[in-house]
Amino acid sequence: MKELPWIKNALLPLSWIYGAVTDVRNLLFDRGILHSEKVLQKVIVVGNLTVGGTGKTPVIEYLTRLLSKQIPLAILSRGYGRDTRGFLEAGATSTAATIGDEPFQFYTKFDREAVIAVCEKRVEGALKIHEKHPDIRLLLLDDAFQHRAIQRDINILLNDYNRPFYKDHPFPAGRLRERRHGAMRADAVVVTKCPATLGIAEKEVIKENIRRYAHTDVPIFFASTRYDHPISYESLPVELKNVKMAAGIANPQPFAAYLTTRFSVTDQKVFPDHHNYTPSDVEDLIKNLKNDTFVVTTEKDMVKLKPLVVAKGYAARFAYVPVSVDFGNDEQAFAQWVTSQTDRF
Numbered sequence: 001m002k003e004l005p006w007i008k009n010a011l012l013p014l015s016w017i018y019g020a021v022t023d024v025r026n027l028l029f030d031r032g033i034l035h036s037e038k039v040l041q042k043v044i045v046v047g048n049l050t051v052g053g054t055g056k057t058p059v060i061e062y063l064t065r066l067l068s069k070q071i072p073l074a075i076l077s078r079g080y081g082r083d084t085r086g087f088l089e090a091g092a093t094s095t096a097a098t099i100g101d102e103p104f105q106f107y108t109k110f111d112r113e114a115v116i117a118v119c120e121k122r123v124e125g126a127l128k129i130h131e132k133h134p135d136i137r138l139l140l141l142d143d144a145f146q147h148r149a150i151q152r153d154i155n156i157l158l159n160d161y162n163r164p165f166y167k168d169h170p171f172p173a174g175r176l177r178e179r180r181h182g183a184m185r186a187d188a189v190v191v192t193k194c195p196a197t198l199g200i201a202e203k204e205v206i207k208e209n210i211r212r213y214a215h216t217d218v219p220i221f222f223a224s225t226r227y228d229h230p231i232s233y234e235s236l237p238v239e240l241k242n243v244k245m246a247a248g249i250a251n252p253q254p255f256a257a258y259l260t261t262r263f264s265v266t267d268q269k270v271f272p273d274h275h276n277y278t279p280s281d282v283e284d285l286i287k288n289l290k291n292d293t294f295v296v297t298t299e300k301d302m303v304k305l306k307p308l309v310v311a312k313g314y315a316a317r318f319a320y321v322p323v324s325v326d327f328g329n330d331e332q333a334f335a336q337w338v339t340s341q342t343d344r345f
Helices: 005-030 056-067 101-110 122-132 180-185 200-210 253-262 279-286 299-312 328-342
Strands: 042-048 073-077 115-118 138-142 154-160 188-192 220-222 224-227 242-247 264-270 293-298 318-321 323-326
Touching: 042 056, 056 073, 056 101, 056 138, 056 154, 056 323, 056 328, 073 101, 073 122, 101 115, 101 299, 115 122, 122 138, 154 180, 188 200, 200 220, 220 328, 224 253, 242 253, 242 299, 253 264, 253 318, 279 299, 293 299, 299 318
Parallel strands: 042 138, 042 154, 073 115, 073 138, 154 188, 188 220, 242 264, 242 293, 293 318
Antiparallel strands: 224 323
């Protein structure tokens, strides 16, 4: 639904108040009145200024692939949406319900390359990881740009090409978690979800807009979303023609657009972000599904849906599309920047 300008204007005074509150909080951290704890590991944060998906998960996965060969690392998430509390390390009995959908996705991919853990309090999580794994030297923190209770060595800020922070307002008139000048804390900015055809001239305009709020010399990289070949819930490559989309993510529009351009989308079912699927959801998705049609989901949805789908015997009718971040021409520059920073560790 298109946002009505008069509603945004009516909410702007509340946004000014919200922005002022976040400014005071950041100032207290900057002045040392609120304390940021130094932990025993080095810390890289991947986050954003906006509410909603900006592509943090694929960037965390990229960094894990890049750095796990060089330095023992752990991914520490809050574990949003889980039905447990406190510190938990992912293991063989973990599920999306116990540790959260994104951490469980990390675990299914990187259980041999990294320690995966969740904890609402990142400092406590870091201490627990050190107690259990003293060899871990690096923490990747997912969605922690505003979590200033823990000191970080590198702040990577993500900016969605389709919803740039420099055109947005703080909540509730906009999607920002703090004012735009929070970008000053960024050591690098990655513009995510860019079209593959993004030209040099437009990139320069974007850089100029970002540097109005960030450091003038902050490195800025551009990345697009790469959709890989569909995989069935039976873990086999599958060819698709007719699909019914199902997604419970913050911003399903790019996923829907991708499916629409490549397949015949017969229906779209959108759930809230981090939706906890039920057996009745599975039955609803399979209802009236023709023999030549697959239910197609994101990978984040798959890790929660798959146990339910398998239990119902419908695994052959479901597929997901793996997603990764593609830095294109910036691939070498970004990898070199990251490794140059971590070489100091």
